[in-house]
Amino acid sequence: MxxxxxxxxxxxxxxxxxxAAGTIGSASLPFALNLATMGSAAAQTSTGGYKALICLFLYGANDHANTVLATDSTSWTQYTTVRTTNEAGSIALPPVGSNGGVLPITPNTTQAGRSFALHPALGSLKTLFDSGRVAIVSNVGPLIVPTTLQQYKAASVPLPPKLFSHNDQQSLWQAYAPEGATYGWGGRMGDLLAAGNAYPVFTAISASGNAVFLSGRTVNQYQVSASGAVPIGxxxxxxxxxxxxxxxxxxxxxxxxxxxxxxxxxxxxxxxxxxxxxxxxxMAPAGGTGVPNPTQYTNPNTGALATNGLASQLQTVARIIAGRSALGAQRQVFFVSMGGFDTHDFQRTAHADLMARLAHAITYFDGVLGSLQGTDMRNQVTMFTASDFGRTFTSNGDGTDHGWGSHHFVIGGAVKGKNIYGEFPVTGLKHTLDVGSGSLLPQISVDQYGATLANWFGLSTSQINDVFPNIVNFSNRNLGFLG
Incomplete structure (x- = not known):
């Protein structure tokens, strides 16, 4: 025991x-109210204008190698060689220019000899990338110190615990420690900035159930359902x-x-x-004169229209952001999520549907923020993706297995978009970042990724050191993808 x-x-x-919430066990309960800091309007202090940070977690481990691809001749040859199998479920995607082919992108900063593309189902996200409101951060993952392949193999430097384990790596991404961690870096940022909110109980809000990312030492997450605050029955x-x-x-x-x-x-x-x-x-009402209801998305495999749960979560977030003045909010951290990314099987069809939902929800949210009850809020709201880990570059026939580093998106008006941050890894096997089966040794740590977000959010250097315990081990504390 x-x-x-x-x-x-x-x-x-x-x-x-x-x-007290009524139906014990429901994921939408208003769980863990901030008991110590249920404030009043008199508690509000100035923190330099409203800002919101949104973690979009992709549960199951997104296949980064089919999300953002290198398409230069050498890279594409390696990609098609490794990811094309004799199985009916071969996971290699069609090339640029072919029917249903990958979508080319041109970053502002070139990487010598490289060209890039996005998954075919990310068309609307490509439009946001081209407009400068989306950045890609390459090969991010948990690290304690900068690590080379030789150091990894020799275990000569401290390594993140329990690599390749879903629950533990979800927790490491959100909370620096394996499963069982009690507070995460979203909640810790809330601890430090909650005093600027009239009602600190609304500092850390999840629209997707309980997440350790939002748990702080003093600030606890407030959970909402698709309809908003959950009343006691x-x-x-x-x-x-x-x-x-x-x-x-x-x-x-x-x-x-x-x-x-x-x-x-x-x-x-x-x-x-x-x-x-x-x-x-x-909260602003849903639909009508409030926050527009999301349209249905199109399943790229069947052409059928379906409701997008992630878009519904983001509508709830937008409705709360619209009520920021009534709540006296200056800083808020949100959590939304999608599941289904553990694509060991049937990856090509399953991942296409996931990418379509992701792009649809992000594009919907960007449009809503562009005129949220008459105000353009895109410069004040930044969303970023996170996931358990990346996946192997090799295929198991019609899927992929557990990896380590992965590529991620940062979305918002304050983002220095249309760029790839970090050197995009070599495409293939048996290179200096391949820890086995094409699983990537990260070159950017979660601490660096989070510290860059925290800097934009308003944390000082000392506060960032407190929130991200390993950041002192990395010379580059700000990756530059936010203004």
């Missing part, structure tokens, strides 16, 4: 928040057929008590009720 080291107050904070409307039972129920669950457990439960419940009563009226 695993020993859980938690104080009584910590236990009550989490368990009571769940119980039974307090309004009919309860067991009675229209008057809501008030007695509220009295029972919020009344103070000499019993410490009951007292803490009442405190959490009151704060949950207060938070919902603040957020619900502040």
């Amino acid at each position: 695993t020993k859980v080291n938690a104080s009584r107050r910590q236990f009550l904070r989490y368990s009571s928040a769940l119980g 039974g307090l309004t409307g009919a309860l067991f057929g009675s229209t008057t039972a809501g008030n007695p129920l509220k009295s029972i669950i919020t009344t103070d008590s000499n019993n410490l457990f009951q007292k803490e439960h009442a405190n959490v419940t009151n704060r949950s009720i207060n938070a919902q009563s603040l957020l619900s009226p502040a």
Whole structure:
């Protein structure tokens, strides 16, 4: 049995928040309200204008090698040789210019002898890249110190723990430590900037369930559903057929008590009720005169229209951002996600659908931010992708296996877009960054990636050192992809 080291107050904070929410176990519960800092408008301080940072996590490990591709002759030959198999599910994509071929991009800064393209389903994302609102950061992954292939093989420098494990690497990306970490770098940024918000409980908000990325030492994530703040059931409307039972129920669950457990439960419940009563009226409505509803996306494999869950999450985020003035918010960190990226099988069709949904949702959100209730918010909101790890360059027939480094997108008006940051790795096998089967040894650490975002977000050098414990080991603390 695993020993859980938690104080009584910590236990009550989490368990009571769940119980007060109504339906225990729901991913959309307003879990872990910030009990210590449920502030008032008087608490607001200036932090230089509103900014929001959004982590878009791709659960399962995105196949970066079919997302951003090198298409120069040498690279393409290696790519088609390795990724074309005798299997019906061969994962090599068609070349530039062919029917359904990869989409060429021209970064502002050239890399000698290299040319590049995006997955065929990323057409609308290519348009944003060409317009300068999307940047690509090449070969990012967890590192403790800069590491060469020789050092990796000899284990002569400290290496990230439990490489190639989904749960552990998801946690390492979000929270510097394997599964079981208690706080992440989104939450830690919230800790440092929450005092600038009138209601710090709305500093770290997840539209996609519980994520350690948003857990801080003092700031805890507030979870919302697609419809916004989640109310405690039974307090309004009919309860067991009675229209008057809501008030007695509220009295029972919020009344103070000499019993410490009951007292803490009442405190959490009151704060949950207060938070919902603040957020619900502040959020812009969905559709109509509020935040436009996302259109359906087209499945590239079937041509069928379908609802895009990621776009719905981003609509919720936009509705909260639209309410920033009513909430007195200056800095907010959000979390959204997609699943399904563990493409060991049927990768070519599965990944095409994932890429279509990704591009559709990002493009929808960019359009919404361009005129969010009459205001262009794109310069004040930055979104970035993250994932468990990259995948192997080799194919297992119709899929790929667990890797390490991967390429990522950064999206927003403040982004120095139309560029690839970091030297794009050699395409092929048995090169100086190949740790096996074409799995990439990262050349940019998650700390460097996050520190660049944190610098734009307003953290000082000392605060960045605190949030990203390994950043002191890297000479390049700012990758330059944000203004």
